Amino acid sequence: MSAPGPDDAPLVRLPVGTLRGRAENGLAVFRGIPYAAPPVGELRWRPARPHPGWAGIRDAGEYGPSAPQVGLVDPVLGGHGAPPFDEDCLTLNVWTPGPDDARRPVLVWIHGGGFVSGSGALPIYAGDTFARDGDLVVVSVSYRIGALGYLYLGAEDDADAGNFWLTDQLAALRWIREHIAAFGGDPDDITVAGQSGGAFSTAALAVHPQGRGLFRRAILQSPPLGVHTPDREEALRTTAALMEVAGVPDVAGLRALPWEALVEATVGMFGVQARWGRWPVPFLPMVDGSTLTRHPLAALLAGENPDLDILLGWTADEAGFAFGANEMYARATFEQVRARFEEAFGARGGEAYEIFAAERPGATALELLTDLVSEELFRLPGTALAEGLAEQERPVWLYQFDYPTPAYDGRLGAAHCLELPFTFRNADRWAHAPFLAGVEPKTLDGLGAAMHDAWIAFVRTGDPNHAGLPAWERYTTPTRATMRFAAACEAGTDPVGAAKRGLSGAGAAGGRA
Incomplete structure (x- = not known):
């Protein structure tokens, strides 16, 4: 021991x-x-x-x-x-x-x-x-x-x-x-x-x-x-x-x-x-x-x-992690994606498809699928949580990580997990990760400082604001304030939008992964 x-x-x-x-x-x-x-x-x-403990000095190196x-x-x-x-x-x-x-x-x-x-x-x-x-x-x-x-x-x-x-x-x-x-x-x-x-x-x-x-x-x-x-x-x-x-x-x-x-x-x-x-x-x-x-x-x-004080957020293209580098999904058709919308939203599947397509004109079938699954698993239920807490006048701070990686010719977008090297501010330890290929050092440093310091501020005070960010307001239903983390961070509002929020009770939130 x-x-x-x-x-x-x-x-x-x-x-x-x-x-x-x-x-x-x-x-x-x-x-x-x-x-x-x-x-x-x-x-x-x-x-x-419970662990029974140990005798003597245990090396913890x-x-x-x-x-x-x-x-x-x-x-x-x-x-x-x-x-x-x-x-x-x-x-x-x-x-x-x-x-x-x-x-x-x-x-x-x-x-x-x-x-x-x-x-x-x-x-x-x-x-x-x-x-x-x-x-x-x-x-x-x-x-x-x-x-x-x-x-x-x-x-x-x-x-x-x-x-x-x-x-x-x-x-x-x-x-x-x-x-x-x-x-x-x-x-x-x-x-x-x-x-x-x-x-x-x-x-x-x-x-x-x-x-x-x-x-x-x-x-x-x-x-x-x-x-x-x-x-x-x-x-x-x-x-x-x-x-x-x-x-x-x-x-x-x-x-x-x-x-x-x-x-x-x-x-x-x-x-x-x-x-x-x-x-x-x-x-x-x-x-x-x-x-x-x-x-x-x-x-x-x-x-x-x-x-409980809550800091909550997601990446803009979460499902790019699952689909962006997958050649099978590169061949996805609009018919397949429309059918997937119908699985998610039932009778409102066609309406949901049109809402998503209108929000991203010229999108590929893969991009629409990525948007759907990102909303289904992360953004819609996450927004529902922020809305509910705000209505109870409870402290919640909302963010979206918007920086898209250039890796894979941009097909991943701002994918799931991409914010981690920035929040930990330790990109040097992610050399094995293909999703950081092509990210400029100045972005790693600047965006890393912005997120890392916000997390520290929240842990220390319950408020993520610091001198390196625009003013970050708490999320409320009138303002829907949302910090947008990108190469240049900005204080934004409502990353989901009223049309998609109106779909949140139609079957997407709570769907099987």
Whole structure:
């Protein structure tokens, strides 16, 4: 458990044991800290359990393993998960200006990845830039993903619950609240931020009875609040499909499989769940009645966390991530896209198609499909959240990331995930990512400073305004103020528009990914 370290290595003494970190460029860094018991053996597909602690000094110089996942190279990010992978993955990492009694604001990062990829151990999510630039304590969290995090086993299993990912994240937040003061953080001033699936997680944590009091602010980057949350019956059909793909007859057979076989079966699940014009997602968060009682969007709109400050936004062309570099969709026809509109909007599908087409004259079929799925999963439900909170006179700040990458001859647009190198202001760590090809250094620097400093300001004060931005007003229904992040940032209004807002009750929000 213990290992030798340099004399200047920072030490933190906690009730669960002592940690030895690393001194790195003016920060104290602690990696691979276990926040829950390893979910292995009998604890596979069980809610997270407390970690028993350790004797002596635990070396915290290296990241823990990432959750098991495919780890493929993709044409947009260039990969979103790197080995080692292991089921024993419930660890977190801390960056702090000093393990002292300064009680700094705390930023907790929850990664996304379509519920099947990503890790708190990825260098792209290192918290050093925020810790150093904002005098913050930053924590990144790894949790169970894919089949190990999202599968529901039902009454056939004695742990009749789902959403193991959510129990992991709740355990991490409890650990942070209990221990972060020893790292120089303020347990009463915590912001949870996430992107994509991590933003959905943040929303779910905000409305969970055990999560509400654990943080005061939330940053939701591209939350897929339009994603369908299956009930128990639907979730069991997914479990049955996984059993068929994996070649096992029952839950006992799944439990006996090595995690490598579960990951291999996940690849097959992409094919099982695939539908034309849909963002492929083999596993989804579910409404199981215990860990998640209803969709987080509905719960937030019902006022289940009225004291939460929210910074919310998305990229202009979210679905460019799923379709822009895919040659099959480059051949999409207008007839196929019109049919997809009818799936989304039912009887108003033709009307919706004409509204979208009028908003982008001369658009290709692929561009209209990208607009539809971007609205369906992100913008329409996100706007509904902003509208609902504003009507309740609750603080919400809205943004849209408008900068289109020149990569792939511009076909990606301002795609999903593209804002991440800017918010973290760490584009040098994204050299593997094809979606940054051709972006000019001055844009990386200028737009990065604008977004990064806004996030820091929000974490510190609840207000994202800073000297490098135009005045950013709170979102209200009269003004619909929206910060537009691009090569030149500007204060805008209403990124959706009245015509599309009028469609939001016609079937798009809440559609299956």
